[in-house]
Amino acid sequence: MFFPDEDSFVHLDFRHRPGEEEAADTKALELLKNSPYKDKLGSAGLFLEALQQNAPQLPNLIRPHLGNGLASGKSIRMSVLLTSAPQLDPKRTDQIAALPLGGRIKLDPWTDQVELAKAKPVALISAREKMPFAITPFFPYLTRISSPGNEKVALTAPAPK
Secondary structure, eight states, rough: SSSSSHHHHHHHHOOHHHHHHHHHHHHHHHHHHHTTTGGGGHHHHHHHHHHHHHHHGGGHHHOOOSSSSSEETTTTTTTTTHHHHHOOTTOOOOOOOOOTTTTEEEEETTEEEEEEEEOOOOSSSGGGOOTTTTBBOOOOOOOOOOTTTTTOOOOOOOOOO
């Protein structure tokens, strides 16, 4: 393109009217209540509560480039899910409202492939380990790959008799 994408987003405004957003939220709740996740909607409410608490510190994370945002100011959309959620307690290690960003992503730097990590979650020892919406540190695990036939074997002379 002849101009940066950021400049084009400033001039484009794709927003829905509040009535359309409420109708979409109502339909989404109806679909969720009839889905296999209907028993786990409390977790979604916990996520929205954590998002609402952290929204002022995360404006670039939750601001959409196109369309309406999920959180604006102190209000959040789909707030009906908040009523079904238990009280968010940051000190509880068994209550995880939001994962760190990139916490379940496996990146292969050699092939540029990204996969969802399917490992079982590790039990937390401290509440400080939860890090909701924090960026996961990246620790590459490097290994030396050797091809067969390239190994050099040390030749030893037989011991004198």
